[in-house]
């Protein structure tokens with residue numbers, strides 16, 4: 103297990119109180135987009151403590167995976183408390199998920215691509231589980247080659263801090279994800295604003 107995974111095992115109990123208030127609007131917004139596609143099946147990779155559960159349409163067959171058993175246990179309690187019969191949760195190995203190819207209409211991942219050691223491998227492993235014609239939603243903080251120099255400098259300054267405290271990088275490039283074969287960027291919107299700056303972006307890819 104990588105040091106980041108261990109960090110999330112340790113942070114799982116604290117995590118929700120800190121993270122949820124910052125990102126709840128983005129969970130609602132992105133899940134709203136997903137619901138509007140009327141998918142039958144959705145996979146959420148790195149579901150953490152299940153903060154998104156309440157935002158999905160209950161008619162969707164939702165599968166949530168995470169490498170942290172503690173996170174899955176917290177999410178599972180919510181599933182039981184709310185009696186969400188449409189939800190299945192699993193603790194898995196990183197980048198090796200126990201599903202057939204082409205199993206899901208949509209896959210989504212919130213703030214995970216920036217914490218994994220090999221983001222391209224991570225995304226490719228998810229793409230293989232989505233049906234052709236389906237969609238992949240990736241939410242994260244990305245740099246672009248045309249990101250304003252001031253914002254790049256802020257990212258440079260804070261990257262060691264976010265890496266140390268929360269395990270995520272501020273320096274992942276959107277262009278690197280767009281190089282992945284079999285997927286095409288079809289939409290993009292701001293998922294989270296901070297002090298009026300777009301902090302987290304949702305990239306929507308169609309699977310060819």
Ligand SMILES: C[S@@+](CC[C@H](N)C(=O)[O-])C[C@H]1O[C@@H](n2cnc3c(N)ncnc32)[C@H](O)[C@@H]1O
Nearest residue numbers: 110148149150168169170173196197212213214
């Ligand atoms: C920054 S947290 C985000 C959690 C949740 N998506 C949210 O936004 O509240 C990252 C989560 O991804 C999980 N994770 C890290 N690497 C993973 C991987 N390769 N596959 C699945 N989950 C992973 C961690 O255990 C942690 O729960």
